[in-house]
Amino acid sequence: MISVYWLFKGTGLFMIDLGLYTAQAMIVTLIFQLCLYFFDLYDLSKHQSLPDTATRITQAFGVGCILLAWVYYIAPPVIISTRIFWSGYLITSVILLLYRFMYYRVLRKKMFVQDIVVIGDGRLANEISMEIEGRQDSVYRIRAFIGSKELPYNPNKAPVLESIGDVSKIFPEEQISRIIVAPDDRRGATPVRTLLNCKMRGVIIEQGVTFYERMTGKILVERVDPSWIIFSDGFTLSRFKYMLKRVLDIFSAGFLLILSLPIMVLSAIIIKLESKGPVFYLQERVGENSAVFKVIKFRSMGQDAEKNGAVWAKENDDRVTRFGGFIRKVRIDEIPQLWNVLKGEMSLVGPRPERQVFVEELVKEIPYYHIRHGVKPGVTGWAQVCYPYGASKEDALRKLEYDLYYIKHISIALDLLVIFQTVKTVLFGKGGR
Numbered sequence: 001m002i003s004v005y006w007l008f009k010g011t012g013l014f015m016i017d018l019g020l021y022t023a024q025a026m027i028v029t030l031i032f033q034l035c036l037y038f039f040d041l042y043d044l045s046k047h048q049s050l051p052d053t054a055t056r057i058t059q060a061f062g063v064g065c066i067l068l069a070w071v072y073y074i075a076p077p078v079i080i081s082t083r084i085f086w087s088g089y090l091i092t093s094v095i096l097l098l099y100r101f102m103y104y105r106v107l108r109k110k111m112f113v114q115d116i117v118v119i120g121d122g123r124l125a126n127e128i129s130m131e132i133e134g135r136q137d138s139v140y141r142i143r144a145f146i147g148s149k150e151l152p153y154n155p156n157k158a159p160v161l162e163s164i165g166d167v168s169k170i171f172p173e174e175q176i177s178r179i180i181v182a183p184d185d186r187r188g189a190t191p192v193r194t195l196l197n198c199k200m201r202g203v204i205i206e207q208g209v210t211f212y213e214r215m216t217g218k219i220l221v222e223r224v225d226p227s228w229i230i231f232s233d234g235f236t237l238s239r240f241k242y243m244l245k246r247v248l249d250i251f252s253a254g255f256l257l258i259l260s261l262p263i264m265v266l267s268a269i270i271i272k273l274e275s276k277g278p279v280f281y282l283q284e285r286v287g288e289n290s291a292v293f294k295v296i297k298f299r300s301m302g303q304d305a306e307k308n309g310a311v312w313a314k315e316n317d318d319r320v321t322r323f324g325g326f327i328r329k330v331r332i333d334e335i336p337q338l339w340n341v342l343k344g345e346m347s348l349v350g351p352r353p354e355r356q357v358f359v360e361e362l363v364k365e366i367p368y369y370h371i372r373h374g375v376k377p378g379v380t381g382w383a384q385v386c387y388p389y390g391a392s393k394e395d396a397l398r399k400l401e402y403d404l405y406y407i408k409h410i411s412i413a414l415d416l417l418v419i420f421q422t423v424k425t426v427l428f429g430k431g432g433r
Contacts, residue, residue, distance in 0.1 A: 001025035001080070004088040024078050028088075031067050035060040038424050044107065044137040053100050057093060113141045114177045117167055119191075121147025121160060122184030124208050124223050129153045131215050140178070143171055147183075164194045182208025184223075217386060218401035219408065221367055229368070234408035237375065244412060249348050253341035260335050267298055267323075267332055274323050275302055280336060285353035288376045292356055293345040296336040300324030331426050337379045349415040350378025351403040354396075362396050369396075372403045375410065382406035382414070385421040 005021045006014045014021065036042060039060040041053070072079045080088075106112070116132075118125050125145060130153045132140045144167055145151060145160045161167060167176060179198060181190065199205050209228060213219050229235065237245075257264075268279045281299040284292050301319045320328065327333040340346040346353065351372040354362070362369045383402035387395075406414065 001028055001084075001088040001092070004084055004091060008084055008087070020077075024080050027071060027078055028064075028068065028080065028085075031071070032061060032064045032092075035064040035067070038427065039063075044103075045135045047136050048104070050097070050101055050104065054097055057096060061089065061093065107136050110141055113139055115143045115171070115175050116140050116178040116180055117144050117146065117164065117176055118142055118180045118182055118208075119146040119164070120180075120182040120184060120208065121145055121149050121151055122182075124182040124184055124212070124220065126151045126153050127220065128180060128182055128208060128212055128215075131212065143167075143176065164191055164198070176203060178204040178206060180206055180208050180211050182211070213405060217382070217405055219404040221397065221401050221404065224368070229371075232408070234410075235371075235374075237410050241410075241412065245347065245415065246344070248412065248415070249341050252348050253338040256335075257338050257342075260338075263332060264298075264335055267327060270323050271299055271321075275321050277302070284356055285377065286356050286359045286373060287345055287353055288373065290359075290370075290373045293340070293353075295346070295353060296339050298327055298333040298336060300328050300333045334379055341379065345376075347376040347378045349380055349382075349406075349418045350376050351381050351406065352384060352399075353377035358396075362393065365393060366397050366400060368404065369400055371407060372400065375407055380418060380422040382418055385418055385425055 002021060002025045005025070009017075009021075036057070039056045041056055041060060118128055125147070129142060129145075129151055132138045132142055133153070133155050142154075142156070142158045144158050145154070146162070146164055146167075147160050148162070150160055159170065161170075164179070176198075179195065181195070183190070195205050207228075209220055209223055210232075212223075271279050277299060279299060281297050281301075282294045283297070285295045287293050300321060301324055302321060324333070337346060341348055359369075381403065382405060383399040386402050387399050406418075
């Protein structure tokens with residue numbers, strides 16, 4: 001947009017109002033980039049065709065224009081003239097499509113990727129293969145596996161070799177930049193001397209679990225031993241960060257409660273009119289240090305929905321009222337939990353609190369499940385924005401992988417990222433049930 005101003009105004013006039021033009025351009029850029037993000041145009045993990053990209057760019061920019069109209073109504077001084085705006089719009093769209101065309105070509109051709117070797121032929125090695133070869137935007141390419149059998153997921157037919165020494169017979173030594181040690185049977189003999197020689201030549205050696213964590217944003221619970229958790233970095237929250245997180249929770253929860261007050265009042269009226277029973281639903285959940293507290297939610301089910309005992313929620317649950325289904329979809333039923341945040345029972349971001357009856361089962365069956373109770377539970381969390389809604393033991397295991405990653409890397413920056421992604425999740429109705 002700045003370049004369009006310069007083309008239309010000329011250097012002299014452009015320099016006179018450079019500050020105003022910069023501010024106007026920054027507003028347009030910020031709004032359009034947010035719209036591109038919310039339309040998943042920065043998610044390049046899956047294959048996207050150019051026509052589909054063009055369609056979604058048009059949709060994103062259309063929403064951006066609506067938001068800009070609102071901004072211009074509030075602040076008329078930042079309005080951009082029609083000629084300059086639409087010229088900039090067309091130029092930006094064309095440049096963006098050309099850039100995406102070239103970028104997709106680079107991704108398809110696997111240019112600028114790092115070639116790696118994976119030691120292992122079991123489940124962990126297969127999970128790593130699925131993560132690397134299943135993503136269009138992967139920065140790695142598996143050139144060989146070290147093992148004795150073919151892997152279930154090996155779309156590029158990387159050879160399975162008996163030893164690391166065989167790699168140099170096929171690929172030049174300087175071509176392999178990283179070796180991932182990912183055997184399922186950790187009791188097996190690891191070629192320590194060969195790995196040391198590779199490390200001395202500049203090849204990066206990395207544990208499979210650590211590599212998988214860095215690639216996926218989750219910890220593969222079933223492949224982690226206690227020593228890995230004990231000796232790895234993270235899993236700590238300093239007193240200063242704890243206090244800062246608490247201060248942010250108080251201010252954020254208070255602000256959101258005030259902001260959402262009209263929605264809460266309207267929801268309470270509809271709930272009361274639709275079905276008999278209280279507006280709010282109190283349910284015991286397990287919180288920090290395994291302390292039990294009562295979480296507050298808008299009632300979304302009939303009054304006697306659980307008269308026969310606690311059960312996992314399910315899709316198209318017939319216990320849910322018509323309005324209850326709506327408020328679950330858009331997460332309005334979660335808003336009263338902000339009161340739990342003010343009381344100190346919950347945090348804005350953290351692992352979702354589970355019911356005690358389910359926790360007792362999950363602690364027995366899922367390794368390290370108790371670790372998630374070392375921090376305050378959250379209204380939203382890393383698992384909620386990364387994993388679809390789940391209501392089974394298998395889902396609890398998958399969500400724990402994300403919860404452990406959050407607890408290991410807990411920080412204010414990660415909390416802000418979760419909140420930002422939660423907004424996107426709520427706006428597009430993902431994950432509600």
